[in-house]
Amino acid sequence: MPERVRTDVGGAAAALDYDAELMLRVKEGDGASFGVLLDKHRSSVVHFLYRMVQNHPVAEELAQEVFLRVYRSRSTYEPTAKFTTWLFRIATHLALNSLRDGRNERLQEHLDDDTSDMPVRQISDSRPSVEQFMVYQAKLDEVRRAVATLPEKQRAAVLMHKYDEMEYSQIASVLSCSESAVKSLLFRAYQTLRARLAHMA
Amino acid sequence: MRCPIETRENAELLLAYCSRKLDAASTAILEDHIRICPACREFANGQRAVWEALDAWEATPVSADFDRRLYQRIEKEVSWWDLLMRPFRPLLFRQGLPIAAAAGLLIVAGVLLERPAAVPSASSPVSAQVDVVAPEQAEHALQEMEMMREFNRLVHPDAADSKM
Numbered sequence: 001m002p003e004r005v006r007t008d009v010g011g012a013a014a015a016l017d018y019d020a021e022l023m024l025r026v027k028e029g030d031g032a033s034f035g036v037l038l039d040k041h042r043s044s045v046v047h048f049l050y051r052m053v054q055n056h057p058v059a060e061e062l063a064q065e066v067f068l069r070v071y072r073s074r075s076t077y078e079p080t081a082k083f084t085t086w087l088f089r090i091a092t093h094l095a096l097n098s099l100r101d102g103r104n105e106r107l108q109e110h111l112d113d114d115t116s117d118m119p120v121r122q123i124s125d126s127r128p129s130v131e132q133f134m135v136y137q138a139k140l141d142e143v144r145r146a147v148a149t150l151p152e153k154q155r156a157a158v159l160m161h162k163y164d165e166m167e168y169s170q171i172a173s174v175l176s177c178s179e180s181a182v183k184s185l186l187f188r189a190y191q192t193l194r195a196r197l198a199h200m201a
Numbered sequence: 202m203r204c205p206i207e208t209r210e211n212a213e214l215l216l217a218y219c220s221r222k223l224d225a226a227s228t229a230i231l232e233d234h235i236r237i238c239p240a241c242r243e244f245a246n247g248q249r250a251v252w253e254a255l256d257a258w259e260a261t262p263v264s265a266d267f268d269r270r271l272y273q274r275i276e277k278e279v280s281w282w283d284l285l286m287r288p289f290r291p292l293l294f295r296q297g298l299p300i301a302a303a304a305g306l307l308i309v310a311g312v313l314l315e316r317p318a319a320v321p322s323a324s325s326p327v328s329a330q331v332d333v334v335a336p337e338q339a340e341h342a343l344q345e346m347e348m349m350r351e352f353n354r355l356v357h358p359d360a361a362d363s364k365m
Contacts, residue, residue: 042267047260056261063263064271071275136257143254161220162255183213190216190251197254198247 019083026074034074038067041084044164045091051159052095054148062094081173088164088174092156099152139200146196154189161186204238215241219248 019040025033045066050059069090128136147155153175160166160174168186172179217223218231235241264270 038268038271043263046263046267050260051258060264060267064267064274067271068274072278139254139257143258147258162252186216187212190248193251194244194247198250200250200254
């Protein structure tokens, strides 16, 4: 698929990212473009939300709400920012609300007894031994706990920086703060994580 | 080079280096510095450990029915809208009437809805009056009318006769 496509929406659209162009097509009534956007961003949104709330069913429910809001907003959509910035702004907003509403009050219990969320590893020949699996589980548990202890905004900033490879400026747009505030958030977050995870090297 | 660990701004360089986001030239300069600076070495090692630990955290795959559930929810919203618009659809689309006609229809509907609200305000004083008139008052009023008629007959006897 070409990274840029021609569009009749207007001259301004020429400078847009491909996602924004797709969204403008959704605005014009093209349902298939919504499907393309969903295909492209489904995983990153669900995974971001999963790492934020650390509960898979809640993360999927929130992700559904994110895409539903995108669809609902199609008629008023204006490409004033990068599409992913807008998308992650919605996702972050919902995740923070969910955390504050206590929808994840069982988070700690979940972390204590959580094997259902583990990714299923399908490696036939190099399947890890029980010991290796237990070591992996322990390591993973430690990482998740370390991330869970971060303040919400720091957590969101780290996840966007690490897993979605966003630039400081984009994280700043998502979190509605300045770039220097993002740098500060990341600096403090990584400082905490270094203190908790550096021994894993 | 000045030690990056000394200022927060420069520490970003170390973060970028550990995230493998630094360009080749800056990476080379920083690596030279890290070799001779224990504080930066410790920072970089710690950050690298964090990076690798986070790498190990694989997210759970998205459920296979995620899209189906989402489209069902979208469908529900569309159906609700469809229900709302159903009465106007034949006018708007099938018969090709102009939007103005639909707007006119809406105005008529608005007027019809408005009318019952206006009626009580006009009629309420009358009904209120009727309700409060006592039988004695009515009788008194009739007597006064009779008196006026008598008075009229006395003042204008001709007019009263001609009417008879």
